[in-house]
Amino acid sequence: MIPLTPKYATMHSVISAWARCGLVDVKASEHRGNRASLLAFDHTLGGYALRLSERVFHGAISPPEIVDFHSHVPLHASFMTALQGFAWREQLLSRTQGRDPIAMGIRRHGLVEAETLRKCPTCVKEDQAKYGCAHWRIFHQWPVARHCVVHGDTLTSRCADCQAPCVRRNEPSLADDPCAVCGSTRLEIEHQDVPTGYWPLLQLLYRALQADAPEVSALVRAHPLLACRPAACSTASSSTRARVSLQKMLSDWNAASVDHLSCRLGAARVWTGDLGHRRSTDQCPLYVQAAALVAEAEPQPSCSESRRSWRIPPPAVGKGGYAATDEGVGPADFAFL
Numbered sequence: 519m520i521p522l523t524p525k526y527a528t529m530h531s532v533i534s535a536w537a538r539c540g541l542v543d544v545k546a547s548e549h550r551g552n553r554a555s556l557l558a559f560d561h562t563l564g565g566y567a568l569r570l571s572e573r574v575f576h577g578a579i580s581p582p583e584i585v586d587f588h589s590h591v592p593l594h595a596s597f598m599t600a601l602q603g604f605a606w607r608e609q610l611l612s613r614t615q616g617r618d619p620i621a622m623g624i625r626r627h628g629l630v631e632a633e634t635l636r637k638c639p640t641c642v643k644e645d646q647a648k649y650g651c652a653h654w655r656i657f658h659q660w661p662v663a664r665h666c667v668v669h670g671d672t673l674t675s676r677c678a679d680c681q682a683p684c685v686r687r688n689e690p691s692l693a694d695d696p697c698a699v700c701g702s703t704r705l706e707i708e709h710q711d712v713p714t715g716y717w718p719l720l721q722l723l724y725r726a727l728q729a730d731a732p733e734v735s736a737l738v739r740a741h742p743l744l745a746c747r748p749a750a751c752s753t754a755s756s757s758t759r760a761r762v763s764l765q766k767m768l769s770d771w772n773a774a775s776v777d778h779l780s781c782r783l784g785a786a787r788v789w790t791g792d793l794g795h796r797r798s799t800d801q802c803p804l805y806v807q808a809a810a811l812v813a814e815a816e817p818q819p820s821c822s823e824s825r826r827s828w829r830i831p832p833p834a835v836g837k838g839g840y841a842a843t844d845e846g847v848g849p850a851d852f853a854f855l
């Protein structure tokens with residue numbers, strides 16, 4: 519019997535469910551190629567959709583379903599122009615394999631998914647009742663996500679008994695599996711305070727994933743803050759409105775600088791520092807674009823107030839291109855503040 523899978527289950531989760539039903543052998547050479555298993559391939563940005571549909575799912579899941587409902591493509595395409603997003607999707611649907619320069623550019627900006635796997639306790643219970651097993655969700659895996667945007671629950675990422683993190687392996691795994699180390703099924707819930715900008719950002723990203731956030735299209739470059747590079751906001755050429763938005767964005771996230779913020783949101787490198795950098799790192803990472811949009815969408819503080827304090831200290835750049843922070847918060851870290 520073909521397992522039913524929910525919309526926005528990760529491709530790792532869908533393949534795992536098929537493997538558990540005995541419908542696909544992830545270690546079979548025709549699926550794994552020269553990798554350890556079919557699950558060792560990166561399916562997060564719609565890669566191999568055609569091959570998966572034909573050879574693994576035998577047409578039961580179509581390439582558009584894989585790209586639109588089981589990958590992060592709709593989120594990232596929402597931030598492009600409609601034409602760019604359409605062209606990328608068309609390529610993903612027709613290509614059997616090979617390099618994807620757009621996906622490579624996205625990965626250069628940061629993690630598509632956090633290093634630990636996250637799940638929502640309510641999603642797990644609802645899935646078990648509906649599908650007989652629980653699925654990993656795309657929108658739980660964003661580096662910035664600490665909560666389920668549907669239920670509001672804090673996401674869990676480790677075993678409550680042995681503290682082992684949930685991580686992707688080459689073996690099939692589902693969200694209601696017992697701990698791979700000690701076998702416990704208790705999950706640690708880490709309650710934490712979140713910055714003001716957090717919930718509006720998570721909701722915006724979730725709408726973008728559903729292709730329901732037209733305001734994030736690349737046309738938003740008309741927004742003052744995105745029109746200039748945030749690092750250049752202190753120059754005379756940037757508008758007062760951009761400087762006000764910049765200050766609001768940083769205060770919403772308790773961040774000292776844009777680099778500090780991008781690090782917190784999961785961006786892989788400091789992209790604001792070097793004007794002569796190659797183009798791929800010159801663009802603002804998606805999560806920072808989203809934070810800027812959220813800051814600009816909300817009421818602005820008064821200009822006189824902002825003029826006094828918009829100057830922000832330069833970021834301290836640490837080893838490996840990450841912005842060093844007092845707290846030592848890195849992109850893969852689960853703690854916010």
Ligand SMILES: [Zn+2]
Pocket residue numbers: 638639640641642666667668669670671
């Ligand atoms: Zn949930």
Ligand SMILES: [Zn+2]
Pocket residue numbers: 677678679680681682697698699700701702
């Ligand atoms: Zn454990």
